[in-house]
Amino acid sequence: KRIDAIVISAQHSDDVTSEQIRADLIKYVINETIPQNLLDEKTKIYINPTGRFVIGGPQGDSGLTGRKIIVDTYGGYAPHGGGAFSGKDPTKVDRSAAYMARHIAKNIVAAGMSKKCEIQISYAIGVAKPVSVYINTFNTGVIDDDKISQAVTKEFDLRPAAIIEYLNLRRPIYKQTSTYGHFGRDDLDLPWEQLNRVKDLKKYIK
Known part of the structure; x- marks a missing residue:
């Protein structure tokens, strides 16, 4: 068994770069929680794939759910x-x-x-x-x-x-x-x- 893709969307401060967010999430989240034997060179890692994620919560989204x-x-x-x-x-x-x-x-x-x-x-x-x-x-x-x-x-x-x-x-x-x-x-x-x-x-x- 292997993991094909990992997707993380993480809101962050405006003064943090996308590169730093990606590096930290890989180091402190992915590598700390996912067994390395499930990851390989073909595993796709998507971290904030649309770009920067400074505005979130009710300020960024509103709609009907529940x-x-x-x-x-x-x-x-x-x-x-x-x-x-x-x-x-x-x-x-x-x-x-x-x-x-x-x-x-x-x-x-x-x-x-x-x-x-x-x-x-x-x-x-x-x-x-x-x-x-x-x-x-x-x-x-x-x-x-x-x-x-x-x-x-x-x-x-x-x-x-x-x-x-x-x-x-x-x-x-x-x-x-x-x-x-x-x-x-x-x-x-x-x-x-x-x-x-x-x-x-x-x-x-x-």
């Missing part, structure tokens, strides 16, 4: 990341990648690859491709979860801009999801609910 994130999705049935959909445009992966994960999971189950499917997609700010795609079928998969994950990364472009184009998210379609959730809405024509990739996924279980 209970709203749960009622918008699965009502507490499934674990969820920390970002709500409401109040954000589709360039934020909190919205677009969550929709894409829903879309992929539905197609995986419909293709007969598993009876249940949970997808975790991890991003680093400023890095287009996800640093991790994790599939959990809760032991219901007809092939290994790792193989399903490989199929997903091969069949779907998970860069935010590609997701926006694929699901055509730059449209005024979100008002109708402001109540009664975003998922499982058979009463609405939502792109992430479509089962249009079943054929593409079935070939991996032949």
